[in-house]
Amino acid sequence: MVGGVSRLYAHRLALLTELGYGWFDYEIVPSTLPDEDLGPERQAALQALDADMTTLLSRFDINTTADVTSQLEEQKMYADAKACVLLYYRAHFSGSGAKTLRRYIGTMASDARPRYLRRLRGHEPLAMALYARVLVLMKLLDFAWWMNGAGEYEVMERDVHGMEQLMPIHLRWCMDWPLKVLSGDINLPPPVQLNPES
Numbered sequence: 001m002v003g004g005v006s007r008l009y010a011h012r013l014a015l016l017t018e019l020g021y022g023w024f025d026y027e028i029v030p031s032t033l034p035d036e037d038l039g040p041e042r043q044a045a046l047q048a049l050d051a052d053m054t055t056l057l058s059r060f061d062i063n064t065t066a067d068v069t070s071q072l073e074e075q076k077m078y079a080d081a082k083a084c085v086l087l088y089y090r091a092h093f094s095g096s097g098a099k100t101l102r103r104y105i106g107t108m109a110s111d112a113r114p115r116y117l118r119r120l121r122g123h124e125p126l127a128m129a130l131y132a133r134v135l136v137l138m139k140l141l142d143f144a145w146w147m148n149g150a151g152e153y154e155v156m157e158r159d160v161h162g163m164e165q166l167m168p169i170h171l172r173w174c175m176d177w178p179l180k181v182l183s184g185d186i187n188l189p190p191p192v193q194l195n196p197e198s
Helices: 002-011 013-018 040-059 073-093 098-111 114-121 125-140 156-166 169-183
Strands: none
Touching: 040 073, 040 125, 040 169, 073 098, 073 114, 073 125, 098 114, 098 125, 114 125, 125 156, 125 169, 156 169
16 A cells, blocks of 8 residues: 555655645654653563564574674564564654654555565564564554554454464464553553643
8 A cells, every 4th residue: 555655646746745745754753752751661661572572583583682784684674673663662652643653653564674575475474473563553542544444444453363363373472462462461551641831
């Protein structure tokens, strides 16, 4: 969908620009707060997510703790995907708006390295497991019909459970964290309530 919209936008660039529609690539990265401003509950949630993904990558022999310049392209690709997931959750906990986060969640796969997108399209278990962690962030955002879908077109539950079914049985443990978020077994804290300016 994102690829198709991108081509349509490029094809009608002059008209859409004249009508006042800007391209979302010009948006800034979601704003985040430093750890000390997030509070202990949100810090603990980020640390748990980081630990979950570190375990996930290590079980696939992907080490992201070493100097990324000395790593193979595969390691760099997954290190970047892990960093994206953490950034999106940190942005949510920091109070970034749902509109901004939806844009990043919806386009994460197409914004990632082409190699990652190929892995995701090929139903590679690690790529799906990381993307499932991004999709369940939608559970924490206000409902938007065009993003969440409804009925047989519901996105989050269907996609996450669909990824689980695409996993080889011996790798379905990769989906434990996102499935626990969906079921409510993992309760993620709400964003920081920013004080409105007086």
